[in-house]
Amino acid sequence: MASNPPFKQEPHKLLVIPGPIEVADDVLYANAHPSMSHTSPDFIKVFGDCIRMIRTVLYSPNSQPFLIAGSGTLGWDQVASNLVQPGENVLVLNSGYFGDSFTDCLQTYGAHVDQVQAKLGEAVQPSELEAALQGKSYKLVTITHVDTSTGVLSDAKALCETVKRVSPNTLVALDGVCSVASEEIHQEEWGIDVVLTATQKGLGTPPGLSIVNASQAAMKAFHERSTPPGSYYASWKRWLPIMQAYEAGRASYFATPPVNLVYAFHASLSQITKGTPSLQERFQQHREASKRIKDTAEALGLEQVAVDSKFAANGMTALYFPVGLSASDIVPKMAEKDVTIAAGLHKDIKERYFRIGHMGISVVDKARGDIDKVLDALTEVVKKALATQKS
Numbered sequence: 063m064a065s066n067p068p069f070k071q072e073p074h075k076l077l078v079i080p081g082p083i084e085v086a087d088d089v090l091y092a093n094a095h096p097s098m099s100h101t102s103p104d105f106i107k108v109f110g111d112c113i114r115m116i117r118t119v120l121y122s123p124n125s126q127p128f129l130i131a132g133s134g135t136l137g138w139d140q141v142a143s144n145l146v147q148p149g150e151n152v153l154v155l156n157s158g159y160f161g162d163s164f165t166d167c168l169q170t171y172g173a174h175v176d177q178v179q180a181k182l183g184e185a186v187q188p189s190e191l192e193a194a195l196q197g198k199s200y201k202l203v204t205i206t207h208v209d210t211s212t213g214v215l216s217d218a219k220a221l222c223e224t225v226k227r228v229s230p231n232t233l234v235a236l237d238g239v240c241s242v243a244s245e246e247i248h249q250e251e252w253g254i255d256v257v258l259t260a261t262q263k264g265l266g267t268p269p270g271l272s273i274v275n276a277s278q279a280a281m282k283a284f285h286e287r288s289t290p291p292g293s294y295y296a297s298w299k300r301w302l303p304i305m306q307a308y309e310a311g312r313a314s315y316f317a318t319p320p321v322n323l324v325y326a327f328h329a330s331l332s333q334i335t336k337g338t339p340s341l342q343e344r345f346q347q348h349r350e351a352s353k354r355i356k357d358t359a360e361a362l363g364l365e366q367v368a369v370d371s372k373f374a375a376n377g378m379t380a381l382y383f384p385v386g387l388s389a390s391d392i393v394p395k396m397a398e399k400d401v402t403i404a405a406g407l408h409k410d411i412k413e414r415y416f417r418i419g420h421m422g423i424s425v426v427d428k429a430r431g432d433i434d435k436v437l438d439a440l441t442e443v444v445k446k447a448l449a450t451q452k453s
C-alpha cells in the first residue's frame with residue numbers, strides 16, 4: 063500500500079523490551095487500512111496469505127495455522143482445550159515464568175501436569191526429559207523456546223528428537239511467543255506438533271493476534287478426542303472451518319477477526335518471507351546482534367542470567383545489575399536516553415536484573431542504527447552509575 067507522502071510514525075523512545083517491539087512504518091500504515099468487511103473478497107485473500115506465510119516462517123508446508131484475535135496467551139488456551147482432555151498427563155519443561163503460567167493454564171482445563179524444572183538460567187536437558195518420559199506416559203510435552211523472564215533458549219530440536227525416540231505418541235507444543243522469527247524453527251523437520259506465538263514480538267506487528275500452527279498429528283489427536291473441547295472461543299471445532307474457508311478464498315464467520323491488524327500482519331509477514339534479508343539471513347542477523355549486545359555487556363562487567371552461551375537466546379538478553387546497583391540506576395537512565403528496556407520478571411531474581419529485546423526491524427533494518435543506540439546508551443549509563451557509586 064503506497065501513501066503520498068509516505069507515512070512516518072512520530073518520533074518516540076526506542077522500544078527494546080522483549081515485546082512489543084518496534085514496528086515498521088509500512089506495517090503501522092497497513093493497520094490504517096480503510097475499514098473492511100471481514101467477509102469481503104479483498105480481505106479474505108489477505109487473511110489467506112497470512113495463513114500461507116506462517117507456514118513459510120515455520121518451515122511447515124503441511125501444518126494447519128490458526129490466526130485468532132487474542133494475545134499469545136490464547137495459544138496456551140488453544141493447546142490446553144483442544145489437545146488435552148481432562149485427566150490426561152502433560153509434562154511441562156519449565157525454564158522460567160512462562161513455564162509456570164503454561165502449567166496454570168493447562169491445569170485450568172483439567173490436565174494433570176508434571177514439571178521438569180530447570181535451574182535458574184538453564185534450560186531442561188534432553189537427558190532429564192528422557193528420564194521423565196520413561197517414568198510415565200504423557201499426552202503432551204510443552205517447551206518454552208525462549209523464556210522471556212530469563213532469556214534462556216531451550217534446544218527445541220534436541221528435545222523433540224528425545225520425545226519422538228522415547229515416546230513417539232506424545233505430542234510436543236513449543237511456546238514460541240518470544241522466538242518465532244528471531245530463532246530458527248524447522249517445525250516439520252524437528253517434529254514439533256504445535257508452535258504457538260503472537261504478533262508483537264519477532265513478527266514485528268502490534269499486539270492482538272494469537273498464532274497457533276498445528277501439525278497433522280496434532281490435528282489427528284484433536285479429531286480423535288472423546289470429549290468436546292473445553293472452551294467456546296478457543297475451540298478448533300469452530301475455528302478450523304473458518305481457517306479452511308479463508309485459505310480457500312471463501313467467506314465464513316464464527317467471530318470477527320481483527321481486520322486491520324491482519325492487514326498490518328500481512329505487511330510484516332510479506333517483509334519477513336519475501337523481502338530482504340531472507341529468512342535464513344534474518345536468523346543470522348539476530349545471532350550477530352545478540353552477540354554484539356552480550357559481548358558489550360560482558361565488557362561492562364554485566365553477567366547474563368543465562369549461565370552458558372548454549373542457553374542464551376538470540377532475540378533478547380537478560381542481565382544482572384552490577385553489584386551495588388539496582389533497577390533505578392539503569393532502567394530510567396536508559397529511558398532518559400530515549401531507550402526503553404524492561405525490568406526483571408522472574409520471581410526469584412526480579413529486583414536483580416533487567417532485559418533488552420533485540421528482534422525484528424531493530425536488528426534487520428541496519429540503517430535505523432537501533433543496536434548501536436542501545437549499546438551506546440548502555441555503555442554510558444553503566445559506566446556513569448559505577449563511577450557515581452564509587453565516588
Ligand SMILES: *Cc1c(COP(=O)(O)O)cnc(C)c1O
Nearest residue numbers: 133134135160208210239240260
Ligand atoms: C510474551 C510471552 C507470552 C504471552 O504472550 P502475550 O501476548 O503477552 O499473551 C507467552 N510466552 C512467552 C514465552 C512470551 O514471551
